[in-house]
Amino acid sequence: MNRLLEDLRIVEFSAFVAAPLGGMTMAQLGADVIRIDPIGGAIDFARWPVTDSGASLYWAGLNKAKRSVALALDKPEGRELARAIATAPGPGAGIVLTNLPPLAGLDYASLKSERDDIIVLRLTGNRDGSAAVDYTVNAASGFPLVTGPGGAPVNHVLPAWDIAAGLYLATALLAAERHRGRTGAGQEVVAALSDVMLAMVGHLGYVGDVHINGRARPAIGNDLYGSFGRDFATADGRRVMIIALTPRQWRALGRATGLADKLAMVGTMMEVDLDTESGRFEARDAIAALIARWCAGKTLAEIAPAFAGTGVLWGPFQDFVGLVRDDPRASPKNPLFAEIEQPGIGRYPMPGLPLDFSAATRQPTRPAPRLGEHTDIVLAQVLGLPAAEIGRLHDAGIAFGPKRS
């Protein structure tokens, strides 16, 4: 959290990862991000992981530092209030972020008719508007068929395409707001989740590989493609990732393991130049045979000091429990984390923004709102509604807040 964007107000109609992450990034940069949900919550409100009482740790994680407004979006009056909040005046307001199909009156043209300089950032599934989510986009990407040992597709668990899309939206929002500040003009920015995937497959060279080379890289398990890197078992049943991507790292690995002479024999034996990435890749099984025996004879606690300060690039595998319990980087010892009371869930360390701005002091991390927590204050502050009218909206089932209901 910092205050860099505290003059901006962003209204979010969203669910799941992409738009919520983009909006949360803005909120953690200080913007007033108002997520407007249907009463009862959007389709992501109970997404796993959840607590034993069913509260979503996922929803809490992706909506920190926002304000929550709950309205009957299935009724014209609820949608009209949402439209009024989205198009309310103010130089830093009039910005809408969404990854849901627009409801009646909440599409770009309707919002623009109310506020001419509105900025709408909209994520779709496919460019033609058809549905696509991280799971289907990933299936089409080619990556599942080169993940793991090959033969059967292996899906990533990290929703990587949603994350990339959310951060593209954050970048696009600031680019569009910069343009509005200079020209007065708003605009609609549209991104398709499938295009985010396609762009990345192209950027990483895999489209060119097929076109130019007429081939595609194979599945090679945990081996690093085109250089040396692999996971190895330790004497105490742990696994470590060891990498020699650069010549410096390669020499460091030989020195730290005492295997430099034997590794040189691999080069002669395999007739490759191990000072090149492609040479190390070609000889990777022979290299790995030596490194595997070295690792198998040592516990993780012995490997760590053997590599410390040597320039060897490596790291142990750990599960989520190990990460949270044993890795100080995932605790408030790291300024990224602060222990926060999340209403309805409890107290646990929550990450802030993984960016440190020297000109913007890190502010305390804020939890996610309760659903509808800010309905009344937003109706009063942004729309100027009197208390009696807000009361009527609650009674009519148009507005919802956790205290009254």
Place this chain on the structure above:
Amino acid sequence: MNRLLEDLRIVEFSAFVAAPLGGMTMAQLGADVIRIDPIGGAIDFARWPVTDSGASLYWAGLNKAKRSVALALDKPEGRELARAIATAPGPGAGIVLTNLPPLAGLDYASLKSERDDIIVLRLTGNRDGSAAVDYTVNAASGFPLVTGPGGAPVNHVLPAWDIAAGLYLATALLAAERHRGRTGAGQEVVAALSDVMLAMVGHLGYVGDVHINGRARPAIGNDLYGSFGRDFATADGRRVMIIALTPRQWRALGRATGLADKLAMVGTMMEVDLDTESGRFEARDAIAALIARWCAGKTLAEIAPAFAGTGVLWGPFQDFVGLVRDDPRASPKNPLFAEIEQPGIGRYPMPGLPLDFSAATRQPTRPAPRLGEHTDIVLAQVLGLPAAEIGRLHDAGIAFGPKRS
């Protein structure tokens, strides 16, 4: 490509994915992005995939639309030229993006002493400055141990942490530049790759899961965690991902397969409410038994029309070859792609920016530069060096360009 940021100049000292992607995103938004490399190229210059002649499709993919300057960064005179380019005057200039350890005279303090309002965006491995790359950060993240069937870690192939870090840098760059435009003040923005990972593990609820629930999610192969989704084999040896994340998608799946009645029996049999995500997750194997038999009796060409227009969320798996050869989304039929001649490689479809701005026309995609292609023009334009001096720098091995050398 568009021209939204055409008044910005960004100088990049980078390698591999994160900073190059962040810089390329700015270049595709119209900024003048000058990547300064050592003569001969940085450590990513030959990264795989490569052509048969060794040209890197990866490097070309991640450096499109930039200008390339090659200088002897191992010599004081080369570093001094780099410093002069990075700190050259101009309201949109004075922005440096890097994911490499700073060379002498190119750290934030030195650059700031030359240009007080400079903005430096710097990605490190760990927060303490120690080395970490996507492979080691991923090993620590917990994700490899819940990817695939479990038991052994499975690394992602997509460098997801680098991608997220690169797009965080792009967002941070625009936030810092906005701040400078309002206050006149530059700053240093630092991000650690491990913090990007840790933030995301927290955002997705996995840190809270361990703290609050005392447990971590298991590895469940390609099953969707907490709802219904899985891959299925077709009669013709393909695989498809089928998902029922929302009640609407669940009902659509029953209707489209004609299995609604049998699926209802699963609910009774397993004593769960299949209208809830957790109910579908608990009964997933029984649900999958029915869907698997349905898919096994049909080819992909039969499944596609059976699901078309039904609201079923699904998609086929394809490899990189299938994506490039058979999927029109990965071809110039999609405005995201344009067929471009990449010097030293050949002609193939390259993706532009996966964002369409209604107020900024999409410009033609530009290829990556040849190494040092813009050395002379940048020395002349940005530093005002006369031709004779540029010639001397070439003769002295301080500057490099592809034509002279």
